[in-house]
Amino acid sequence: MSDTGSYxxxxxxxxxxxxxxxxxxxxxxxxxxxxxxxLAAGADVTGRPALARPARVTATGAIVVSLxxxxxxxxxxxxxxxxLRVFKPTSPMSMGVWVLAAYAPLTVTALASDALDRAPRTxxxxxVAAALLGAGVSTYTAALIADTAVPAWHDGHRxxxxxxxxxxxxxxxxxxLLAAPVTQSGPAARLAVLGAVAELAAEHAMERRLGMxxxxxxxxxxxxxxxxxxxxxxxxxxxxxxxARRGRAGAALSGAALLAGSALTRFGLFxxxxxxxxxxxxxxxxxxxxxxxxxxxxRRDPG
Amino acid sequence: xxDGTPRMGFFTDTSVCIGxxxxxxxxxxxxxxxxxxxxxxxxxxxxxxxxxADTWRHVAFVEQRKPLGEHAPNFQxxxxxRWLMASDVCKHCTxxxxxxxxxxxxxxRTEFGTVVVQEDICNGCGYCVxxxxxxxxxxxxxxxxxxKCTLCYDRLEVGQEPACAKACPTDSIQFGELDxxxxxxxxxxxxxxxxxxxxxxxxxxxxxxxxxxxxxxxLLLDEPEVYGLPPDxxxxxxxxxxxxxxxxxxxxxxxxxxxxxxxxxxx
Numbered sequence: 001m002s003d004t005g006s007y008x009x010x011x012x013x014x015x016x017x018x019x020x021x022x023x024x025x026x027x028x029x030x031x032x033x034x035x036x037x038x039l040a041a042g043a044d045v046t047g048r049p050a051l052a053r054p055a056r057v058t059a060t061g062a063i064v065v066s067l068x069x070x071x072x073x074x075x076x077x078x079x080x081x082x083x084l085r086v087f088k089p090t091s092p093m094s095m096g097v098w099v100l101a102a103y104a105p106l107t108v109t110a111l112a113s114d115a116l117d118r119a120p121r122t123x124x125x126x127x128v129a130a131a132l133l134g135a136g137v138s139t140y141t142a143a144l145i146a147d148t149a150v151p152a153w154h155d156g157h158r159x160x161x162x163x164x165x166x167x168x169x170x171x172x173x174x175x176x177l178l179a180a181p182v183t184q185s186g187p188a189a190r191l192a193v194l195g196a197v198a199e200l201a202a203e204h205a206m207e208r209r210l211g212m213x214x215x216x217x218x219x220x221x222x223x224x225x226x227x228x229x230x231x232x233x234x235x236x237x238x239x240x241x242x243x244a245r246r247g248r249a250g251a252a253l254s255g256a257a258l259l260a261g262s263a264l265t266r267f268g269l270f271x272x273x274x275x276x277x278x279x280x281x282x283x284x285x286x287x288x289x290x291x292x293x294x295x296x297x298x299r300r301d302p303g
Numbered sequence: 304x305x306d307g308t309p310r311m312g313f314f315t316d317t318s319v320c321i322g323x324x325x326x327x328x329x330x331x332x333x334x335x336x337x338x339x340x341x342x343x344x345x346x347x348x349x350x351x352x353x354x355x356a357d358t359w360r361h362v363a364f365v366e367q368r369k370p371l372g373e374h375a376p377n378f379q380x381x382x383x384x385r386w387l388m389a390s391d392v393c394k395h396c397t398x399x400x401x402x403x404x405x406x407x408x409x410x411x412r413t414e415f416g417t418v419v420v421q422e423d424i425c426n427g428c429g430y431c432v433x434x435x436x437x438x439x440x441x442x443x444x445x446x447x448x449x450x451k452c453t454l455c456y457d458r459l460e461v462g463q464e465p466a467c468a469k470a471c472p473t474d475s476i477q478f479g480e481l482d483x484x485x486x487x488x489x490x491x492x493x494x495x496x497x498x499x500x501x502x503x504x505x506x507x508x509x510x511x512x513x514x515x516x517x518x519x520x521x522l523l524l525d526e527p528e529v530y531g532l533p534p535d536x537x538x539x540x541x542x543x544x545x546x547x548x549x550x551x552x553x554x555x556x557x558x559x560x561x562x563x564x565x566x567x568x569x570x
Contacts, residue, residue, distance in 0.1 A: 005529075007346075007365070017441065018429055035561070073429070079424075082409070083407055085407055085424070086406070088405075090404065091404045092404070093404065093430050135554035136550075143546040146542075147539050150433050161553035161554075162552075165556055191561060198560070277433060284528045290535050
């Protein structure tokens, strides 16, 4: 006998076939890359070469890893270029690929110009363009996962972009604190605090909106990861506001905590979405409630 | 459709399904769909589990301690037992999320209003899999690409009906012009209600629902979730403009935040 609330407890939707290491990893590295380009451009324009250089290296390294992960996750990696057959605003993945296609070469150009000490004006222009596109690289991934039937992702679509923006900012700031001398890492420390506060506030708002679906983010592996992420992000931000200004060791510790917190946020939200897809309750209960609401409205306001 | 070809679809009347699985077999034979596992699931007579890359028709079996209706149906016993059977399939949605999110253009809408994955284009990105609110599409692991029901596009093009409908011995699976099927289904529900089967209801027939109505819709005898169907599916891209708006605002906030971090900095 099956119970009446589901079909033998089987999922209603087919859970994503994305590999966690590739796609959760991409959510993290993509955010790190995009926000690092912003940090690099700010450092460049305000005369902080010792912050700009490592931020450019981080952005380039992270976007190369990102692209590798995206291609590796394809069922047919040799057909990656099929992504460029169409330009499709209804597909966040299509839009993301086009943004990455512009962003990645600009990021590499900015780093190459700096490292080779060639064409400084071209390098700076490429860096500023990469920074503006980087803001999109850091945040579009929220639409990428929200534009699915996965309950914890779709129902969080209003807040998720702000969670990702904050998480990207704190990751890039963390990398900056790790790599730059204290004399030039002041903006990274301030960005760490801003990013962490935004991330934690947006995530709190998202969990409130999700209602019963937030259970998928609180239990099991996802819950453990997200709890650790919040603790690390808050600790890292506190460190950035205090010990990071005093010495390299404090800055490095804060930076490492921020990076780990951002990575765990992405891996936690990824797993939380998977958990919400696997358990039919998270699909059925909100839909039943929505249908009951619509029926009640129709009764109150016939015609 | 714009060129005058009417929209074609399925009406699956589960009240006359006998669970023979001829539809599953005919689909596999015609479309050369690989084996999907020879498993004893313990889920009544269901041994294919649900729709996926290698299961394009799936017959669900639900055992319940309920009478089927006031009239004694075939499967009713003295102790009030009923056996629900239903052949599930891709819904060929009016607003298809799989088609919207596909980044390669591999998924397209045919002249019959059906939704088909082109195998020579799909690169196995997997985006359509969680986009589908019904859990229809899936990745064929040893192949890497995504597969689903084509509503036998090749048969439709030469005026044949899909293999599953052709094989169905009770006309539980009916193929035809969608308008005609909707008309027929409304009549069938009415006659079932008159016969005392008060649980009979249509699912996916309403063009006003969250996916704009299904090209393959059903007559069910219980709540949709009992059969593994979502009670109120929506096409996820309905909310996409709001998602882009928030992505834009968040990106703007990120630029502003970085600028603020540099503004007035002493070191």
